[in-house]
Amino acid sequence: MNININRLRTGPLRLPNIILRNSASVIASSMSLPYQKELAAAKKAAFLATRLCQKVQRSLLQSDVQSKLDKSPVTVADYGSQAVVSFVLKHELPAEPFSLVAEEDSRDLQSDAAQEILDRITLLVNDTLASELTSSLSAESVLGAIDSGRSEGGSHGRHWVLDPIDGTKGFLRGDQYAIALALLDEGKLVLGVLACPNLPLAPFGHNNQESSDIQVGCLFSAVIGMGTYMQSLNGSSPVKVHVSAIENPKEASFFESFEASHSMHDLSISIAEIDSQAKYGALSRGDGAIYLRFPHAGYREKIWDHAAGSIVVTEAGGVVADAAGNPLDFSKGKYLELEKGIVATNQKLMPSLLKAVQESIQEKTSSL
Ligand SMILES: Nc1ncnc2c1ncn2[C@@H]1O[C@H](COP(=O)(O)O)[C@@H](OP(=O)(O)O)[C@H]1O
Ligand SMILES: [Mg+2]
Numbered sequence: 001m002n003i004n005i006n007r008l009r010t011g012p013l014r015l016p017n018i019i020l021r022n023s024a025s026v027i028a029s030s031m032s033l034p035y036q037k038e039l040a041a042a043k044k045a046a047f048l049a050t051r052l053c054q055k056v057q058r059s060l061l062q063s064d065v066q067s068k069l070d071k072s073p074v075t076v077a078d079y080g081s082q083a084v085v086s087f088v089l090k091h092e093l094p095a096e097p098f099s100l101v102a103e104e105d106s107r108d109l110q111s112d113a114a115q116e117i118l119d120r121i122t123l124l125v126n127d128t129l130a131s132e133l134t135s136s137l138s139a140e141s142v143l144g145a146i147d148s149g150r151s152e153g154g155s156h157g158r159h160w161v162l163d164p165i166d167g168t169k170g171f172l173r174g175d176q177y178a179i180a181l182a183l184l185d186e187g188k189l190v191l192g193v194l195a196c197p198n199l200p201l202a203p204f205g206h207n208n209q210e211s212s213d214i215q216v217g218c219l220f221s222a223v224i225g226m227g228t229y230m231q232s233l234n235g236s237s238p239v240k241v242h243v244s245a246i247e248n249p250k251e252a253s254f255f256e257s258f259e260a261s262h263s264m265h266d267l268s269i270s271i272a273e274i275d276s277q278a279k280y281g282a283l284s285r286g287d288g289a290i291y292l293r294f295p296h297a298g299y300r301e302k303i304w305d306h307a308a309g310s311i312v313v314t315e316a317g318g319v320v321a322d323a324a325g326n327p328l329d330f331s332k333g334k335y336l337e338l339e340k341g342i343v344a345t346n347q348k349l350m351p352s353l354l355k356a357v358q359e360s361i362q363e364k365t366s367s368l
């Protein structure tokens with residue numbers, strides 16, 4: 001199976017309040033199941049953050065782009081999305097101790113030069129949360145909400161893990177990005193919510209992607225032991241999804257990063273290039289069968305780049321491992337300790353894929 005890489009149209013996204021009420025009432029009827037309160041809060045946070053991101057993406061101007069010290073582009077939407085998720089989680093789960101490991105922090109927003117951008121973020125966050133707030137949040141509270149993401153995570157207690165916009169480069173281009181939120185409990189991934197505002201509801205790569213009425217906006221959610229569900233960000237009911245059942249490696253299509261430097265390999269294969277953890281979402285519903293990610297030597301993967309995507313794939317029947325076949329360990333702080341790279345596929349393909357990957361690494365090493 002070949003996957004064509006068409007640029008996706010990014011249609012406006014409507015997020016009617018009814019979605020929030022619907023998901024909350026469905027959840028309320030199954031409160032005895034594990035992590036349902038947290039799931040409802042995480043979905044609400046992701047829906048609201050999506051709204052903020054959509055708004056910014058529609059009106060994206062060059063001036064929205066700020067350069068962080070590491071030179072990766074950060075927009076008001078990254079900060080705004082982090083503030084919204086942090087605020088909603090705290091607000092919805094007031095009885096629980098709050099710990100959040102998140103990508104952004106407010107350091108670059110503290111200077112006088114950043115005042116204007118901070119005002120824009122504050123306005124956006126207040127607009128987005130208007131129905132949740134009794135009074136407006138000040139710029140200081142927004143900075144505080146962003147900085148509640150400074151936890152280091154670890155193997156004890158509960159920690160939320162957030163990438164407020166994963167695939168910032170895709171976001172800036174008007175392509176794929178994701179809001180990725182997961183929960184660690186005693187070092188174990190127990191819940192993940194992945195909002196992919198520009199991912200088509202139909203399988204990725206279908207020929208209909210040039211049509212103007214293509215429906216986009218998917219929310220994937222997974223709770224440990226309960227499977228993975230996908231729903232439209234416009235309000236459809238969640239449906240259970242499964243990874244591809246392909247057993248023959250020759251028939252398997254691959255995903256990799258749009259950014260070539262995030263994934264390098266020499267296998268001769270068909271590849272769909274997508275930014276962000278939308279790749280994990282697409283994999284969880286069987287659009288493709290394999291996701292390989294082999295960054296350059298020395299790059300350290302962060303937990304927020306894989307936590308939500310990982311549980312979304314494993315609960316859909318997939319496996320996510322490093323090149324040695326070890327499961328990913330999210331309990332070691334902000335970074336993943338990995339052998340070489342990340343391999344995600346279904347259970348049937350994993351052994352032969354790991355073998356091919358290891359042989360390819362061996363060949364590369366011995367040719368150096
Ligand atoms: N050289 C590199 N190799 C691998 N990943 C990298 C990288 N430089 C940045 N990244 C991470 O790759 C993520 C995007 O992944 P993808 O390639 O799948 O779209 C970025 O997330 P952000 O966009 O949240 O910063 C960033 O954390
Ligand atoms: Mg980033």
Ligand SMILES: [Mg+2]
Pocket residue numbers: 163165166167304305
């Ligand atoms: Mg990221």
Ligand SMILES: [Mg+2]
Pocket residue numbers: 078103163164165166167168
């Ligand atoms: Mg990010």
